[in-house]
Amino acid sequence: xxxxxxxxxxxxxxxxxxxxxxxxxxxxxxxxxxxxxxxxxxxxxxxxxxxxxxxxxxxxxxxxxxxxxxxxxxxxxxxxxxxxxxxxxxxxxxxxxxxxxxxxxxxxxxxxxxxxxxxxxxxxxxxxxxxxxxxxxxxxxxxx
Numbered sequence: 001x002x003x004x005x006x007x008x009x010x011x012x013x014x015x016x017x018x019x020x021x022x023x024x025x026x027x028x029x030x031x032x033x034x035x036x037x038x039x040x041x042x043x044x045x046x047x048x049x050x051x052x053x054x055x056x057x058x059x060x061x062x063x064x065x066x067x068x069x070x071x072x073x074x075x076x077x078x079x080x081x082x083x084x085x086x087x088x089x090x091x092x093x094x095x096x097x098x099x100x101x102x103x104x105x106x107x108x109x110x111x112x113x114x115x116x117x118x119x120x121x122x123x124x125x126x127x128x129x130x131x132x133x134x135x136x137x138x139x140x141x142x143x144x
Contacts, residue, residue, distance in 0.1 A: 008102045008112035014086025018045040033077040042113045045085035061123045068116040
C-alpha cells in the first residue's frame with residue numbers, strides 16, 4: 001500500500017486518535033497555531049502509535065527514529081481548543097515504516113502529515129531490519 005491509498009483528510013481513515021490540547025504558547029504573531037506546534041501534535045500521535053505497537057513485544061533494544069516528516073496545512077487553527085490527531089501505518093519498508101496523520105478540529109481536517117521512521121537498535125546505534133513478530137504486527141495494522 002502507498003500513501004495515495006488513504007484519504008488523510010477523512011476521520012474515517014483512522015482508528016487511532018490522540019487528543020492534543022492547544023496551548024496559548026502554540027500561537028504565532030498572527031494569532032495562528034504555529035507550524036512548530038503542528039509538528040509536536042504529529043509527534044504525540046506518532047509516538048503513541050508506534051511505541052504502542054513496539055511495546056507489545058520484548059525487544060528492549062529496538063526503537064525507532066524519525067527520518068522524514070512532511071506536513072500539509074489545510075486550514076487556520078486558533079487557540080483555545082483541543083485537536084484530535086488521527087494516526088495510521090501506511091507502509092513497511094525493509095528497515096522503515098511510513099505513517100500518516102490527520103489533525104482534526106471537530107470534523108474539519110486542519111492538516112495532514114506523513115512521516116518515515118527507521119527501526120533502530122539502541123545498543124548498536126544503527127538502523128536494523130525489524131524482528132519478524134514486529135513485521136507481522138505492522139502488516140496486520142496496515143491492512144486492518
